[in-house]
Amino acid sequence: xxxxxTLLLEGTYPFVSGGVSSWVHQIIRAFPEWRFxxxxxxxxxxxYGPMRYExxxxxxxxxxxxxxxxxxxxxxxxxxxxxxxxxxxxxxHESFLAGVPPAQAMLRxxxxxxxxxxGQRLTRDHFLRSRAAWEFVCNRYRRFCTDPSFxxxxxTVRIMHAPLWKLAAIAxxxxxxxxxxxxxTGYAGFLGALVKARHGRPLILSExxxxxxxxxxxxxxxEWIKDNRNVFQRDPTEVSYYRSLWIRFFEWxxxxxxxxxxxxxxxxxxxxxRQIQDGADPARTRLIPNGVNLARFRxxxxxxxxRVPPVLCLIGRVVPIKDVKTFxxxxxxxxxxxxxxxxxxAGPEDEDPGYAEECRNLAASLGLTDKVRFLGxxxxxxxxxxxxxxxxxxxxxxxxxVILEGYAAGVPTVATDVGSxxxxxxxxxxxxRALGPSGAIVGIAxxxxxxxxxxxLLTDEARWHATSRAAIARVETYxxxxxxxxAYRQVYRQAMEQH
Amino acid sequence: MQAKLxxxxxxxxxxxxxxxxxxxxxxxxxxxFCLLHAAAALTAGLAVTALLAPGAHRAxxxxxxxxxxxxxxxxxxxxxxxxxxxxxxxxxxxxxRAASFAEVSVPPFDIHLATLPGFRFTGAGSILANPRVxxxxxxxxxxxxxxxxxxxxxPLLRRVLTCNNEDVRLLAYGLLDAREKRLxxxxxxxxxxxxxxxEDRRAQAERLAExxxxxxxxxxxxxxxxxxxxxxxxxxxxxVLAAGPHAEMALCKARALHALGRLEEAAAIYxxxxxxxxxxxxxxxxxxxxDQGDYVTARAMLARLDPAATAPRLAAVxxxxxxx
Numbered sequence: 001x002x003x004x005x006t007l008l009l010e011g012t013y014p015f016v017s018g019g020v021s022s023w024v025h026q027i028i029r030a031f032p033e034w035r036f037x038x039x040x041x042x043x044x045x046x047x048y049g050p051m052r053y054e055x056x057x058x059x060x061x062x063x064x065x066x067x068x069x070x071x072x073x074x075x076x077x078x079x080x081x082x083x084x085x086x087x088x089x090x091x092x093h094e095s096f097l098a099g100v101p102p103a104q105a106m107l108r109x110x111x112x113x114x115x116x117x118x119g120q121r122l123t124r125d126h127f128l129r130s131r132a133a134w135e136f137v138c139n140r141y142r143r144f145c146t147d148p149s150f151x152x153x154x155x156t157v158r159i160m161h162a163p164l165w166k167l168a169a170i171a172x173x174x175x176x177x178x179x180x181x182x183x184x185t186g187y188a189g190f191l192g193a194l195v196k197a198r199h200g201r202p203l204i205l206s207e208x209x210x211x212x213x214x215x216x217x218x219x220x221x222x223e224w225i226k227d228n229r230n231v232f233q234r235d236p237t238e239v240s241y242y243r244s245l246w247i248r249f250f251e252w253x254x255x256x257x258x259x260x261x262x263x264x265x266x267x268x269x270x271x272x273x274r275q276i277q278d279g280a281d282p283a284r285t286r287l288i289p290n291g292v293n294l295a296r297f298r299x300x301x302x303x304x305x306x307r308v309p310p311v312l313c314l315i316g317r318v319v320p321i322k323d324v325k326t327f328x329x330x331x332x333x334x335x336x337x338x339x340x341x342x343x344x345x346a347g348p349e350d351e352d353p354g355y356a357e358e359c360r361n362l363a364a365s366l367g368l369t370d371k372v373r374f375l376g377x378x379x380x381x382x383x384x385x386x387x388x389x390x391x392x393x394x395x396x397x398x399x400x401x402v403i404l405e406g407y408a409a410g411v412p413t414v415a416t417d418v419g420s421x422x423x424x425x426x427x428x429x430x431x432x433r434a435l436g437p438s439g440a441i442v443g444i445a446x447x448x449x450x451x452x453x454x455x456x457l458l459t460d461e462a463r464w465h466a467t468s469r470a471a472i473a474r475v476e477t478y479x480x481x482x483x484x485x486x487a488y489r490q491v492y493r494q495a496m497e498q499h
Numbered sequence: 500m501q502a503k504l505x506x507x508x509x510x511x512x513x514x515x516x517x518x519x520x521x522x523x524x525x526x527x528x529x530x531x532f533c534l535l536h537a538a539a540a541l542t543a544g545l546a547v548t549a550l551l552a553p554g555a556h557r558a559x560x561x562x563x564x565x566x567x568x569x570x571x572x573x574x575x576x577x578x579x580x581x582x583x584x585x586x587x588x589x590x591x592x593x594x595x596r597a598a599s600f601a602e603v604s605v606p607p608f609d610i611h612l613a614t615l616p617g618f619r620f621t622g623a624g625s626i627l628a629n630p631r632v633x634x635x636x637x638x639x640x641x642x643x644x645x646x647x648x649x650x651x652x653x654p655l656l657r658r659v660l661t662c663n664n665e666d667v668r669l670l671a672y673g674l675l676d677a678r679e680k681r682l683x684x685x686x687x688x689x690x691x692x693x694x695x696x697x698e699d700r701r702a703q704a705e706r707l708a709e710x711x712x713x714x715x716x717x718x719x720x721x722x723x724x725x726x727x728x729x730x731x732x733x734x735x736x737x738x739v740l741a742a743g744p745h746a747e748m749a750l751c752k753a754r755a756l757h758a759l760g761r762l763e764e765a766a767a768i769y770x771x772x773x774x775x776x777x778x779x780x781x782x783x784x785x786x787x788x789x790d791q792g793d794y795v796t797a798r799a800m801l802a803r804l805d806p807a808a809t810a811p812r813l814a815a816v817x818x819x820x821x822x823x
C-alpha cells in the first residue's frame with residue numbers, strides 16, 4: 001500500500017525506546033488519516049533487539065537496513081570508473097577544503113547524487129578498490145594527511161565512505177511517497193537528501209538533539225581513532241587528523257541534509273541557532289516544541305498519596321548521555337540527609353549494557369544497593385503517582401518529554417541546565433515565568449547541587465506543592481500535544497501540496 | 500584557651516586574697532599569698548602570650564617574664580586591666596584588618612587582548628576560563644588537558660562544566676568521565692576479588708584503600724562521595740594495618756585523615772613514620788602545619804627538604820618558603 005509519509009529513522013523507533021522514539025510513536029498515532037512507511041537505519045543487526053513498540057495500524061511498511069554489516073567478498077577484477085566520474089569525485093573533495101564557500105560543495109554534491117543513484121558509473125567497488133581510487137587516496141594522503149600512518153588513512157577513508165553506497169542503494173529502491181520526513185541529520189538525513197534528489201518530493205527535517213554536535217563530541221573522545229604522531233610531531237592542542245576527518249565527514253552529511261530539507265524544525269531556539277550555525281538556511285528553520293497528552297496524565301494526580309513520596313526517579317535509558325552516575329552520586333548525599341529517600345532508575349539497560357553495569361557497580365561501591373533501584377523499562381503512568389520528583393541528570397537533552405509527562409501528572413523536576421530544561425522549569429516568556437518555577441535547575445555533573453535541590457523540594461511540602469501547581473499550569477498552557485499536532489498537520493499538508 | 504587561662508588566673512588570685520584575709524598577718528600566710536598571687540600572674544601572663552601567632556616561640560618567651568612582672572606588681576587590678584587591654588587589642592586588630600586589606604584578584608591572561616604578535620598560548624586554565632577565546636582553541640586546550648595528570652586537570656575540567664558552549668562543556672565532561680571510569684572499573688575489580696576472600700584479601704584491601712584515595716587525590720570525588728571514598732579508604736587501610744605494620748598504608752591512612760580534617764590523628768601517624776624517608780613525610784607534615792596555621796613549623800619542615808632532590812612542583816614550594 002502506498003504511503004503518504006516516509007519516516008527516515010536512524011538508530012531509534014521502533015527498535016530503541018526513548019524520548020525520540022516516543023515522539024515518533026506519538027506523531028504516527030496522531031495522524032490516523034495518513035499512512036506511514038518507516039525506514040530504520042541501524043549499525044549492525046546484532047545491536048538491536050525486538051521491536052519496542054507495537055506499530056500503529058497506519059504504518060503500512062517497515063524496512064530495516066544495517067550500514068555496518070559485513071559485506072560479501074569483492075569481485076576479483078574491479079573495472080575502472082570512467083575518468084570524468086573520478087574527476088567529479090576529485091572536484092567535490094576539493095570543494096570541502098577550508099576557504100571554499102560551502103555553497104559550491106553543495107552544488108557539486110547535488111551533481112554527484114544522480115551518479116550515485118544511477119548505481120553504474122561510480123559503484124562502491126569503483127571507489128574502494130579501483131586503481132583510479134587508489135591513486136586518488138594516495139594523492140590526498142600526500143597532500144593533506146598529518147598523521148604518518150598511511151594504513152590508517154586508507155582504512156579510515158574506506159570505512160567512512162562505504163555506507164554512502166548502501167544509502168544510495170536504499171534510495172534507489174525506496175518507494176516514492178508525497179513526503180519524506182527525517183528525524184535527524186547524519187546517515188538518515190543524507191538518505192533524505194538522496195531520496196529528495198531521486199523523487200523530487202519535499203524532505204522535512206525534525207531534529208531533537210543536534211546530530212552533528214553529538215557525533216562531534218563522541219568522536220573527540222573516541223578511543224578507537226588512532227593518533228600515530230610521535231612526540232615531536234604532535235601538538236597536544238590539535239585535534240588528530242583522523243578525528244577531524246570524521247568530524248568533517250559528519251558535518252558535510254549534516255549540511256547535505258540541511259541543503260535538501262524544508263522546513264528544518266527544532267524543538268527550541270538554541271537548537272535552531274545551532275542548526276543555522278551548522279549551515280541551515282534561517283528562512284527554512286522553525287520551532288515546534290514537544291507536547292504531551294494531558295488527558296492521559298491528568299487522572300494520575302488524584303492517585304498521589306497525601307504526603308510527597310521521598311522518591312527521586314530518573315526515567316530514561318541507562319546510557320552515558322543521561323549521566324546516570326551523577327544521579328547515583330547525588331543519591332549518596334540525599335540518603336545521608338534523608339535516610340528514607342530512594343532513587344529509582346526506570347529505563348531499559350540493554351542499549352549500553354557496559355554502562356549499565358558501571359552504574360550498578362557505582363551504586364554498590366557507594367553503599368547504595370538498597371537505596372538505588374534499577375527498575376528497567378516501566379510504564380510512566382504507573383510510576384508517576386509513586387514518585388516525588390523526576391530527575392534528569394543528562395549532559396545533553398533537547399526538550400525532554402519525561403519532564404512534561406511528570407508535569408502533567410503534577411510531579412516537579414530537578415534537571416540539569418541542558419537543552420531547553422531551564423525554559424521548562426523557569427519559563428520562557430514573561431507570562432510563562434510568572435507561573436513560577438516548576439522544579440529546579442542545576443549544573444551538569446554536580447551531584448551535590450542535584451542532591452541539595454532535590455532535598456530542598458522533598459523536605460518542604462509547601463514548596464513542593466507550589467512547584468507542582470506551576471508544573472501543571474505550565475504544561476497545560478504551553479506543552480499540550482494538540483499544539484504540536486496542529487503544527488505538524490500544517491507542515492505535512494504544505495509539503496503534500498507541493499508539486 | 501585564653502578564656503580558660505584567665506578563669507584559672509582569676510580563681511588563683513581570689514584564693515590568694517581570700518587566704519590572706521582569713522589567715523591574718525603571720526609569715527606563713529604571706530608566703531602562701533605570694534605563691535598563689537605568683538601563680539595567678541603566671542597564668543594570666545600565659546594568656547597574654549597566647550595572643551601571639553602559634554609559631555612565635557621566641558617572642559612568646561620574651562613576653563612572658565614582662566607580663567608576669569607587670570601582673571605580679573599590680574595585685575587585684577592587674578588581671579582585670581590585662582583583660583580589658585586584651586579585649587581592646589582584639590577589637591583594634593579586627594578594625595585594622597578590615598580597614599587595611601581589600602581583596603583583589605589577579606587579572607586574567609587574555610591572549611586576545613594582547614596586541615603584540617607572536618604570543619604563545621600559556622596556561623590551559625586561562626584559555627578555558629576566557630569565554631572570548633574561540634571554541635576551537637578551547638577544544639584544543641581541553642584535548643591538551645587529556646594528557647595532563649588528573650590532580651592538575653580535574654579542577655580545570657570541572658570549571659569548564661559550567662561553560663555556556665555545549666561542545667566545550669560536553670568534551671570536558673567526557674574527559675572527566677573517562678578518568679573516573681578507569682578508576683571505578685579498577686575499584687569494582689578489586690572489590691570483586693576482595694569479596695572472593697582467600698589469601699589475596701589483604702592485598703585487595705590495600706589496593707582498595709589506594710584506589711579510593713586516588714579518587715579523592717585526583718579530585719574525581721566531590722561532596723558526600725568524597726567523604727564516602729575517604730571513609731572507605733580508612734576502613735581498608737585499617738584492615739591492612741590490623742594485620743601488621745605497613746608504612747605505605749599508614750601514610751595512606753594519614754593522608755585520608757588529613758583530607759577528612761582529622762589533623763591531630765593524621766599528625767600522630769605522620770610523626771610515627773620513621774621507616775619512610777623523611778622526604779616522603781615532611782611535605783605532608785608541612786602541609787598539616789600550614790592547615791593548622793602554624794607557619795613557622797611549616798617553614799621548618801620544608802627547610803629540611805632539598806629543592807634539588809624534590810619534584811619540580813614541590814621544589815618551587817620549598818624555594819618559596821625558604822625565601823619567605
